[in-house]
Structures are given as C-alpha cells and as structure tokens.
Amino acid sequence: MRLPSGKVRVASAFLALSIIMSGCASTGGIAPQQTALDAAALDTGAAVRAAARSARWPDADWWRTYGDTQLDSLVSAAVAGNPTLAAADARVREAQSLAGVAAAALAPHVEGNLSITREHWADNPLYYGPGELADQTTWNNTGTLGFSYHLDLWGGDAHAHERALDAAHERAANARAAQLELEVNLVRAYVDFSKQYALRDIATDTLARQRELVALAQRRLAGGVGTQLEVSQAQAPLPEYERRIEALNEAIELDRNQLAALTGQGPGAGAALTRPALSLDASVALPSALPAELIGHRPDVVAARWAVAGAARGIDVAHAAFYPNINLMASLGGFAAGGPLFQFLHAANGSWTAGPALSLPIFEGGALRSRLGAADAGYDEAVEHYNATVVAALKQIADQIVQLHSLAAQQGDAERSASFAERSYRLAQVGFKRGLSDYVNVVVSETQWLGAQQSVAQVHAARLAAYASLMGALGGGLAAPADGPNAGTMQPSPHGTLGIDALGRHASVAAHGAGEPR
Structure with missing residues (x-):
C-alpha cells in the first residue's frame, strides 16, 4: 500500500528533524x-x-x-x-x-577552476586496451564553477x-x-x-x-x-x-x-x-x-x-x-578528454550538481x-x-x-x-x-x-x-x-x-x- 505523497513529505520532514536534533551534542552544563x-x-x-x-x-x-x-x-x-x-x-x-x-x-563563495593540458596516451593495451586514445596526443581539459553558502x-x-x-x-x-x-x-x-x-x-x-x-x-x-x-x-x-x-x-x-x-x-x-x-x-x-x-x-x-x-x-x-551545519552547494562544469581545445565547453560535455550538505556532531570524543x-x-x-x-x-x-x-x-x-x-x-x-x-x-x-x-x-x-x-x-x-x-x-x-x-x-x-x- 502506497502512502499519499503529502504524508510521505511529512514523514520525511519529521525523520530529518529527528536526525538533526539527535545530532546536537550535549554541552554538559558548562x-x-x-x-x-x-x-x-x-x-x-x-x-x-x-x-x-x-x-x-x-x-x-x-x-x-x-x-x-x-x-x-x-x-x-x-x-x-x-x-x-x-x-x-x-x-x-x-x-x-x-x-x-x-x-x-x-558571504556566498564562488570559485572557478580551469585545467588545460596536452596529454599523450601510451600505446599499451594493458592500461588502455585497443581504444581510440592508444598512442594518441589529445587535449585533456576541465573547467568548473562552484558555489557554496553556509546558512549559519x-x-x-x-x-x-x-x-x-x-x-x-x-x-x-x-x-x-x-x-x-x-x-x-x-x-x-x-x-x-x-x-x-x-x-x-x-x-x-x-x-x-x-x-x-x-x-x-x-x-x-x-x-x-x-x-x-x-x-x-x-x-x-x-x-x-x-x-x-x-x-x-x-x-x-x-x-x-x-x-x-x-x-x-x-x-x-x-x-x-x-x-x-x-x-x-x-x-x-x-x-x-x-x-x-x-x-x-x-x-x-x-x-x-x-x-x-x-x-x-x-x-x-x-x-x-x-x-x-547546513551548506548550500552547487557546481557547473565541463570535462573532455580528446577532441579540439575547447571541446570541454560543449553542452554535451557539461555537468552540474546542486543541493544541501549536512554535517552532524554525533561523537567527537x-x-x-x-x-x-x-x-x-x-x-x-x-x-x-x-x-x-x-x-x-x-x-x-x-x-x-x-x-x-x-x-x-x-x-x-x-x-x-x-x-x-x-x-x-x-x-x-x-x-x-x-x-x-x-x-x-x-x-x-x-x-x-x-x-x-x-x-x-x-x-x-x-x-x-x-x-x-x-x-x-x-x-x-x-x-x-x-x-x-x-x-x-x-x-x-x-x-x-x-x-x-x-x-x-x-x-x-x-x-x-x-x-x-x-
């Protein structure tokens, strides 16, 4: 039997709140x-x-x-x-x-990373097999833009x-x-x-x-x-x-x-x-x-x-x-191994991530x-x-x-x-x-x-x-x-x-x- 979506959201919120509260360490009356x-x-x-x-x-x-x-x-x-x-x-x-x-x-933090390298791939089937990169020299480039914000x-x-x-x-x-x-x-x-x-x-x-x-x-x-x-x-x-x-x-x-x-x-x-x-x-x-x-x-x-x-x-x-602690994080980037110099900027090579990151002080000695x-x-x-x-x-x-x-x-x-x-x-x-x-x-x-x-x-x-x-x-x-x-x-x-x-x-x-x- 499936629960209504509203009840699922309420149960999920209650579960998340329980996890958060259980993660709060005790001050010991100090x-x-x-x-x-x-x-x-x-x-x-x-x-x-x-x-x-x-x-x-x-x-x-x-x-x-x-x-x-x-x-x-x-x-x-x-x-x-x-x-x-x-x-x-x-x-x-x-x-x-x-x-x-x-x-x-x-304040929110935004960071950018760019790596442009020219790489020669070895002609060694033990590592690469008979693939397209064997004994080839290609561009191996990455570019990412990251965002983070600590909610405090x-x-x-x-x-x-x-x-x-x-x-x-x-x-x-x-x-x-x-x-x-x-x-x-x-x-x-x-x-x-x-x-x-x-x-x-x-x-x-x-x-x-x-x-x-x-x-x-x-x-x-x-x-x-x-x-x-x-x-x-x-x-x-x-x-x-x-x-x-x-x-x-x-x-x-x-x-x-x-x-x-x-x-x-x-x-x-x-x-x-x-x-x-x-x-x-x-x-x-x-x-x-x-x-x-x-x-x-x-x-x-x-x-x-x-x-x-x-x-x-x-x-x-x-x-x-x-x-x-809760941090909001997001990233946007492109990755390419092979192809032209700016291949990593093509939409097909792009990726993105977004979401919150939660850390709990459960046991810290x-x-x-x-x-x-x-x-x-x-x-x-x-x-x-x-x-x-x-x-x-x-x-x-x-x-x-x-x-x-x-x-x-x-x-x-x-x-x-x-x-x-x-x-x-x-x-x-x-x-x-x-x-x-x-x-x-x-x-x-x-x-x-x-x-x-x-x-x-x-x-x-x-x-x-x-x-x-x-x-x-x-x-x-x-x-x-x-x-x-x-x-x-x-x-x-x-x-x-x-x-x-x-x-x-x-x-x-x-x-x-x-x-x-x-």
Missing part, C-alpha cells in the same frame, strides 16, 4: 563562573567623593595646560614618530584585516565575525592607552627636565654665595679680625657645591636623551631643547559623573570591556558548534565540550581582568587626588620654610660680617636655606607631575564610555536562542566598522 563588577556600586573613597565637581573631562591635548610650546611640539612629535605607537597602529590594522576574513564567512543557522559565523570586530576594538583602545601612557611619561620627563634646571639654579646661587663668604673670610683674616679656621670652613663646601652642579648638568643631559627617545629620535635631537617654561593654572577638580563614567573614560578600561565582549562571542561560537570549557574559562579570565582594571583605575584616580591635595599643602609649607630659612641666613651673614656671630651659624643657616629651596622646587615639580598622572588616570580625553561595548554584548547569548540572535544580527554586523562601538 557555563561561565565570573561576573563583571558594577563600577557604580564600588565605594570610590572619601578623596573622590570630596573632590570638587566643577571641572570638565580632560581634553585630548591636556598637556597644553602647562603653557609650554616646546612641550606641545615634543608631544606632537612623539605621537607621530614613536615606534611603540607605530607598532600599536599596525596591530590595529592587523585586527581589522582579520575581521574582514571573518566577515567573508558570512546557529550564528557561529556571525559571532566569529563579531569576536574579530571586538578584537579590533580592543586593539584600538589599547593603542589609545599606549598613546596616553606615552603622553604622560613624556610630560613627567619634561617636568623632571625643568626641575633639574631649577635645582641647578639653586646650586649655582649657593656656590656664588659661598664664594662671597670665602672672599669675606679672607678679607677678615687680612684685616686681623678673622682666623684661618673661618677661611677653611668657608672653603670646605666649595667642592661639594661644584660637584652638585656637575651632577645636575648630567641629569639635564640625560633628560635630553630621554625626551629625544620618547619622540622616536636619536640623542642628537635633545641637544636643541631649551629650558622649559612650565606653568600650571588648571583646576584639579573632577568632572561631575558617576564612578562608572569616571573610569569609563580610560582607554585601558574600554579595552578590557571589549576583551570581555570578544570572549562572550567566543562562547557563542563554541555553542554553535554543538548544532548541525569530548572535543566540543572541551572547546566550550576553554571559551568559558577565557571569558572568566577576561571578566576578572576587567574587574582588576576597574579596581586599579579607581585606586589610581583616588591616589592622584590625595597626592595633589597633599602637594598643594606641602608647597605652601615649603615656601614658608624657605622664607624663614632665607631670613635666618641673611641675619647670620650680617652678623658674621659685623663680627657679631660665629661662622658656624652662617654654615648652618645656609644649609637650611639650601634644603628649603630644594624642597620648594621638588614639591612644585611633583605637583606638575601628579597633574599629568591625574590626566592619565581620567583617560586623557582619548576615550569615552560610549567607545566601549554596551552591557548586553558583554554577556554570552542565552543558550537556545543562538539561531534567532545570529539571524537578527547579520545585517548590523555587516555594517559595523572596527572603529564604531556596538
């Missing part, structure tokens, strides 16, 4: 174990909470606040010529190209493309982080360059005063009111002061070399640098923002978010491998679950790296705020100390000139004044450097929270909705560029 921190829920500490809320986010050229055109030129040269940044840019371009490779899997029902290819795009985003954010680090390091080196000049001025002034005291002690000895001990005491510090000046000259030259290297140039480029003219009138207040936005401006945090998003897509790719487990572990690692980056970012911001407030107070104290020490030195010097005070008082007060002046210079330089570090901690104007992925793309797709999710994303992924956030 899933990620870590969760990304909610930065807004973290306690930022008293320093951040107490900071003023009137300032804006740093500009991309935040270093111009120092008001030094030479520094502006150095930063521009460093960004344009530093080998580290050039390598980072190359990594970004590499990731963008790899994303293009992943995108190609979403479960979104594996789409997620692989998204993962590649996320990797490109991550590398772009890391490149911005490298640029910011370079800018901060260059500004801090330039601040040190300025500090060495200031310390050399202090040492030079101290040496000049000491030489005046030596001359005064010698005049007092010649006038019969001084002693050889006073002259010896005045001469004793001279070599040490001269050594300090030479050491500071060395530090200045080393800073020249360092600045030249940061700009990607040889040491000779540093010889043209003149004395810095730094000033700093910028506010150190924080912008009005939630903690989540506070750290969201940092390129390293943005990069860590993209790494989590990419790892989530890796889980989706591993999940898709548990389901059957646990390889699929192992790959899924590796993807889950990679996601957990990316999440914990993001969490650690968030915690470190908040700490760095709080540290710089604490340091800047402390340095502001220290600078006032150091300036008052230098004023008192100068007054004591002046009084001791006048007393010594008039014979009312021992020279030891001059030595003690001069040493105190020297130390106080050095402290003022060092505290001022530390404040300039701390401001640069704060600008780096806040992101340096190179990134914004919108540059990163949204919270939804940082999670793996729900199991069981892979196909729906993937099919809905095909168009958006194809239009999504490596420089634009999802």
